[in-house]
Amino acid sequence: MNKPLRRIAIFCGLLVLALLIRDNYIQYVQADSLRTDTHNRRVAIERYATPRGDIIVDGNPITGAVKSAKDGINDFEYKRTYKDGAMWSPVTGYASQAFGATQLESIDDGILTGNDDRLFFRNTLDMLTGKKKQGGNVVTTLNAAAQKAAYQGLLKQGKGAVAAIDPKTGAILALASTPSYDPSTFAGNSTTTDSKAWTKLLKKNNPDDPLLNRALRETYPPGSTFKVVTAAAALQNGLYSSADEKTDSPLPYTLPDTRTELKNEGSIPCKNATMRVALRYSCNTVFGKIGADLGKDKMLEEAEKFGFNEQQFTPVRSSASVFPKSMDKPQTALSSIGQFETAATPLQMAMVASAVANDGTLMKPYMVDKLQAPNLDVVSQTEPEKLGEPLSKDNAQILQSMMETVVKVGTGTNAQINENGVTVGGKTGTAQHGVANSENPYAWFISYAKLADGSSPVAVAVVVEDEGANRDDISGGGLAAPIAKSVMKAVIDSKK
């Protein structure tokens, strides 16, 4: 019987071998994906085991950490706190023990918890010296004064969003959204307080959807502010070579291939108007015809150079703004004045303004300046990056002069900053939307400010979901422009 016995011995050995192989597979090959699986509660336990590092604005932390309340068997040690949570939540996102993390809290979770691979060497040292693990910091590019101006301005108007960018670098200076939420209210794990606060914020319970980051994740029809892109396309394609050249535009203008007349708001001097005049008065007829004349492909090309149809990662993801890819001639005309399917995030329109202000060069928007290790060593530093060049320098300056006219004598006078040497360029917009324009329009304003030395420290886009609008452009200028002005002023003041 010894021969089969030896075979059984081999068989038993194979059983153990199979187990060893399987064990190596799950504990070595698959270990990392299992360990970091978001459903694995250990991820959350680990995340809250030490105080999280901070998110920093202007050198001050806007976050903090406290010991969790010891109710029952809560296995999370520390809870996140926020200063001015509602104001900063479009930047920070939230880190909740019960409901996960979003935005910077989620993207830079590794740094904030101290688990990032880039901190491995330091963590190993700390382990050897017996020091407790600490989280690093995320230093943002935001400007606290600008953010405050944006948020307070929006609060007065109800629903809306602001995005402000430094045109030279692409650094985001303000990112506000209202109505907002305070992430502190549901940072914990309590079924009574935290869950209740969270449930109240959900869209199904709150039609205002406070959890939505309107500055990055909501696309609005951009209305007349899109005419800046159309003007850029006209200049870039040589359709018109200066701001003060008469355009070939009839009044009324019938959309090509149709009998539909494109109208202007009110009786404004749009017949064969120059682009400067057309932008100043916001002539639909002029820019609609420019779009139709250029055709779908050229318009699409220019819009995409500005960043349309592309998600932006700041590193927080923004929704892709839309410039339609298939449309006929009349639709092209409508799209060129920001109607039809054209839709843009506030960030996207701030990028448009910033590219014009930066003499045609579009910088990649970003909001994390650097990541710091717990001892404040820099782990990674964001370098400004060029995203594209939608305009030549000369054309950009022509467009600047047109936008400055809008603020000086046009629909955007509310954005004027009466300080020595400060020039403001802008464009208003009011976007009708809903079936047969039944819903309240959106008031838009995009602008940039220029200092005496010609440098431009800020470009901003403001959208207000307008409750009391009645007439085109007046409301963009009336509701959104003052907010843009206060944001630009805050940035200029903080430069002094």
Next chain:
Amino acid sequence: MSSSTNTPTHHTSTIGSIGTPSRRNTELALLVFAVVIPVFAYANVGLAINDSVPPGLLSYGLGLGLLAGVGHLAVRKFAPYADPLLLPLATLLNGLGLVMIWRLDQSKLLRSLPNFAPAAPRQLMYTALGIGLLVVVLIFLKDHRVLQRYTYISMFGALILLLLPLVPGLGANIYGAKIWISIPGLGTLQPGEFAKIILAVFFAGYLMVKRDALALASRRFMGLYLPRGRDLGPILVVWFVSILILVFETDLGTSLLFFGMFVIMLYVATERTSWIVFGLLMSAVGAVGVASFEPHIQTRVQAWLNPLHEYKLSQAGTHDGILHSEQAMQALWAFGSGGTLGTGWGQGHSELIRFAANSDFILASFGEELGLAGIMAILVIYGLIAERGIRTALAARDPFGKLLAVGLSGGFALQVFVVAGGVMGLIPLTGMTMPFVAYGGSSVIANWALMGILIRISDTARRPAPAPAPSPDAEMTQVVRP
């Protein structure tokens, strides 16, 4: 013929006239390790969880040392030639299991569960009972061949034990499997663990008698020896009982172990590969057949194929009460979070597996805190126990002893494979426990008894035979050189 065969050869029978070394001192030295390692582990857990050496360290160390010492003395006295590895390996596993169970007792989450009671003290008591049973076996079972007499009694005993959980009022349905019986005042008992040993006795006795008939009276067909119809009887009966267990007790593990053990012993007894082919075919038919209509088995197969999906379902409250589907994924996360070196003892979160963290899923708790390295060590220890058992079978001189030893050790290896494979997601989960390490009275006590029998067989096998009578053959083949 070469000239070398003409020279008088040395006596080469396996029955050496020169005494095999008893190796008792080796065993003692190994036992010291088997006690010291868990004691250090215990101190380690205390330091990790409470920043202090646990107050019970001394009594725990002394307790485990005492138990091991009693076992050792009993072996020294009653089975002096026994295999020196079996006792230390089992002691080490048992000690490590105790430490892990104590560590899980400290978990806040487990303490908050309803019906929480610290499991470590009870496990220590079961260990003492188990080692007591080992000593009893060694004292009263002077020769394992005595067991042959109880072949058919064993069969009835095993059948009764296996079917007890089906008796109304006695059987307890715990989390979907009816493999427990509850004895008022004593708690629950898993008769399957004891049935495993008694069945091995029955199979060994039965097969020893019938092996020639089973092996020789067969026809050759397509390279396989087909057994005669009437010889198929026993395997069909065993197969049928396995299916019954699977259907009525929904116990995949016992059923598989029971049938697998029989096929192994049948193969060893008959030396016919065809039995293995039959065994595999029949278990496949049985498993697929039962799985096609038994929802409990289906859930487990689902949880095996797609643990994350089942986890989400159980989180969403779609399954009621069947936590196993959630635990399969929890176990995988525990293993993955442990990684290569583990989180360190006391620093993992295996309590997330909840109530089964110290029993069915204790291997996952080890996997998390001791890592790949720790699990490989544990698996190798199990492998060593099984291989020492089969070595005992090889060395045994009587067919009954050979069959019993291979049945017990093959069954042991199968059980380890089925449990560990289930916990690691290699095969569907079965709901059996890792011998020696897992919390559970029946399991610990029965496995110590199993160890006692193996030690007894190995003692008989390695015991020096009485000096062989002068062989008349040897004299006759003596060749006188020219």
